[in-house]
Amino acid sequence: MASTLSAQRTGAALHKLLRLPPPLRQRTFSVLNRPQPNYPGHVPLNFIERGALAIGSAFGSLIDPYRHDLIASLGEATAKPYFVTRLRHAMISHPTGRRILRDKPRITSKSLSLEKLRQLPENTVGRAYAAWLDSEGVTPDTRDPVRYIDDPEEAYVMQRYREIHDFIHAITGLPIIIEGELAVKAFEFANTVLPMTGLSLAAIVRLKPMERKRFFEVYGPWAMANGLKAEEMLNVYWEEELETDADELRARLGIEMPPNLREIRKKLRDQKRAEKIAREGEK
Amino acid sequence: MVLASTHPSSLRAARRLLELPPAVRRSFWSTASAAAIERKPEIFDLVCVGGGPAGLSLVSALRSDPATKGLKIALVDGQDLTTSRTPGNEGFSNRCSSLTPASLHFLKEIGAWNNVNNIRTQPYHGMEVWDGVSGSKISFDPVDQTPGLLDSLAELVPGSRFAASKRKYETGDPTTVATICENGNLTAALLQQLKESGGVEILDKTKVESINLGPEPENEEALDLSQWPVLTLPNNRQLAARLLVGADGANSPVRQFADIPSHGWDYGQNGVVATLQLDRSFTADEIRTAYQRFLPTGPIALLPLPGNRASLVWSTTAPFATKLKQLSPPDFIAMVNAAFRLLPIDIDFMLTHHESVSPASELAWRETSTNSKSLGLLNTFPRVAEVQEGSVASFPLRMRHADTYTGHRVALIGDAAHTVHPLAGQGLNLGLADSESLVKSIAYGMETGMDIGSCWCLDGYNADRWAKNNAMLGVVDKLQKLYSVGSGPVVWGRSLGLDLVNKMGPLKGALMGAAAGTK
Missing domain, CATH: 3.50.50.60 (FAD/NAD(P)-binding domain)
Incomplete structure (x- = not known):
């Protein structure tokens, strides 16, 4: 009798020992026990899943830099802690940024009429944006929705960053070929400090030696200097700046126009072709 | 209390200069x-x-x-x-103090407490203090909540008296932390x-x-x-x-x-005091809680008064205090509600741009996009409904020691x-x-x-x-200095510290004892 009692007691003690403490028990988060999404489309992740997503998408996007979905996941998986919170705080404490957070505008082909933008006067931000979209053959709708950031407002900040990315291309005139994309990413890294933008710079290894040299000598320094000097790009209400003169906006934000990448490449290409023709002529 | 016999300092200096040596004088x-x-x-x-x-x-x-x-x-x-004195319980003075059990004991001993108008004093039994930046908190709660991690670990140790020592202050009669009394x-x-x-x-x-x-x-x-x-x-x-x-x-x-x-320094902060009305009324025998949130600009505290009243003590920078005093009553109420609920940067923004934004509408939309639970706000935290007319005042905060x-x-x-x-x-x-x-x-x-x-x-x-x-x-x-920091490792350190203390019942009990002045 006594022995069964003591056995029972040891069993209970053992059970108590093996059981997780109550605060941990509540927090357990596994494949079987997932929390509710905080906003439509939200996918809650735990620490390990987030880490795996970060590493997986980092390698995936390095192998195929045109997988924008992987780049997007990488951005979301590495934005917390601190980085996206910092951006959100920067927006909250800026009058315009705060207004953006309140209105939560989305940039899509529905919210922005490209037809109307094309009619705007020469050298306005809207016209430059439309012209840039046309010349690169992209639309504002190619952006993925944010899924892996837990706080709804921080998710919006990430979404907004993704949507204004094209505006940064437009006002700096940098194309979406890898070299131009890297210059923009370096600029964004200096400006937003989002880790994904910095990690994307690893794609430098994919550049040709000539391009890499140009990145380190021209576009890299330009991006760093201007990204740090300029105001937060997220605090610009781009929808309201469509009719602003692009030069004026650049001056207000403190951005210098980088050397025109397409022209440089074209010039070099022409030069090479001329040399080739000359060489062939000699033969 | 303050004597009007303070001379302008220049006058004093001149007089001192002209003074004869003491013996001759x-x-x-x-x-x-x-x-x-x-x-x-x-x-x-x-x-x-x-x-x-x-x-x-x-x-x-x-x-x-x-x-x-x-x-x-x-x-x-x-x-x-x-x-x-004001009879009954209509209209409370904005100058209130919380009397610790030790002070109360002294006042009872000398017989003065019998003369205090008791329907105008309010004992409180719990205290919720939280960090405005990280949301980590410490709660002195008479009706205990779920046991913490350290409690559970300590209970596993055979022969531990941890639980017993914890019960000592947490269970039994709801012990009074302090009593709020108008000066x-x-x-x-x-x-x-x-x-x-x-x-x-x-x-x-x-x-x-x-x-x-x-x-x-x-x-x-x-x-x-x-x-x-x-x-x-x-x-x-x-x-x-x-x-x-x-x-x-x-x-x-x-x-x-x-x-x-007497040496010390000025904090460059002002204490804004006001008498508030809450959205719910409490009966005399209900358990009451005092709340304090540490914002980087200074702590804000809500102390319970009888019925639906509460006393506010908001320590903040001198420019913010000036602005708070200028706000209309509805804006002031919105600011106080915001100060307990929103991010510190929201509060700074609302007070810096108070001409262009309406605190009430800012509070309304920020509240929906702020996860106030992660900021340490309790579900039971009351909402401020009204401010007693003419009760908003401020005074400079300093530290001096003779x-x-x-x-x-x-x-x-x-x-x-x-x-x-x-x-x-x-x-x-x-x-x-x-x-x-x-x-x-x-x-x-x-x-x-x-x-x-x-x-x-x-x-x-x-x-x-x-x-x-x-x-x-x-x-x-040191607490003031520690909580004036708005970000970085200091915030992590203090949050970790506070969370740990919050999980250690006996230490919390000792802290409470020190604050209550028990010997």
Whole structure:
């Protein structure tokens, strides 16, 4: 009798020992026990899943830099802690940024009429944006929705960053070929400090030696200097700046126009072709 | 409490420059003013300057102690002390203090607490303090919540008395953390107590014109008052004090007379006080909680008052305090609600851009996009519904500590001796502890036949209180500095620390004990 009692007691003690403490028990988060999404489309992740997503998408996007979905996941998986919170705080404490957070505008082909933008006067931000979209053959709708950031407002900040990315291309005139994309990413890294933008710079290894040299000598320094000097790009209400003169906006934000990448490449290409023709002529 | 006898500093400096050396001065005074002072100074055993809670409680305690009952006592204050109290529980003063159980014990002992209008005081039983940046918090909750991680681990250790020691403060009757009482209510009670017991000459509406040492004796037989402080009052009345007690506030003239330096610094913050109405009413026997949130600009506290009232103490930067006072009542209410609920940067933004944004609409939309639970807000936290008209006021916050509390025939108590940041609600309690201790020293002196103005008698008081007050002042000052940091490793460190303490019942109990002043 006594022995069964003591056995029972040891069993209970053992059970108590093996059981997780109550605060941990509540927090357990596994494949079987997932929390509710905080906003439509939200996918809650735990620490390990987030880490795996970060590493997986980092390698995936390095192998195929045109997988924008992987780049997007990488951005979301590495934005917390601190980085996206910092951006959100920067927006909250800026009058315009705060207004953006309140209105939560989305940039899509529905919210922005490209037809109307094309009619705007020469050298306005809207016209430059439309012209840039046309010349690169992209639309504002190619952006993925944010899924892996837990706080709804921080998710919006990430979404907004993704949507204004094209505006940064437009006002700096940098194309979406890898070299131009890297210059923009370096600029964004200096400006937003989002880790994904910095990690994307690893794609430098994919550049040709000539391009890499140009990145380190021209576009890299330009991006760093201007990204740090300029105001937060997220605090610009781009929808309201469509009719602003692009030069004026650049001056207000403190951005210098980088050397025109397409022209440089074209010039070099022409030069090479001329040399080739000359060489062939000699033969 | 504050005497109006503070001269402009330039005037004082000039006077000091022109002053003769003390010995000459004395003889000069005695001859020159011999005609003026026709009457000899009246001699009192104890003159207390300042009729605030500290001064009044000192005098009351002296009257209630059999050893000191016979002393001839005068109490001088520049203000009218007989202002009538508000009856019932309509309209609360914005100057409230939380009295710790130790202070309450002292007040009950001297009999003054019986005269306090009890329907205007409110004991509270729980305390919720949280970090405005990280949301980590510490709760002193009489009705305990789920056990913490460390509790569960400690309970696994065989033979652990952890749980038992924790229960000691957490279960049983809901213990009172402190009692909120209007300063006016307490002062009136003490005054009533004095009037009932009699024997004290209360000279209110009487400004102390000057305090000097007494004249040299005219002949060998005459009483030598040359080392006694002599107060000159209007109508050429003079009081010589065997012991002069300075309970005359932060700019104490008594301290200046005794030439005791007081060191410290200004926080550059102002305390904004107001009486608020909450969205729900509490009955007298309900468990009440005090709330405090540490914002980088200063802590904001909501202290319960009877019914649906609450007292606000918001320490914030001087420019923000000015803006808060200018806000219309609805905007002020929205700002107070926002200060407990939103991100610190939201509050800074709303106060910096208050001309262009409406606090009410900012609060409405920010609340929906702020995860207030992660900021440490409780579900039970009440919402402020109204602010009592004309109750918003502010005062500058500083830390000061006198080098010593005693001199020859001089003792300092209360704010005259120390000024402390209100974040721990300790200012008045330290003052009451001072008077309790000083009364003990005087009573001991009386019992052993000492001159109560001598250092022999007073040293006990200084030894008892100075180090204790210095420790409290230091802790409060460091807490203020620790919580002024808005981001970075300091925030992580303090949040970790607070979370750990929150999970350790006995340590929390010890902290509570220290704050409650239990010995």
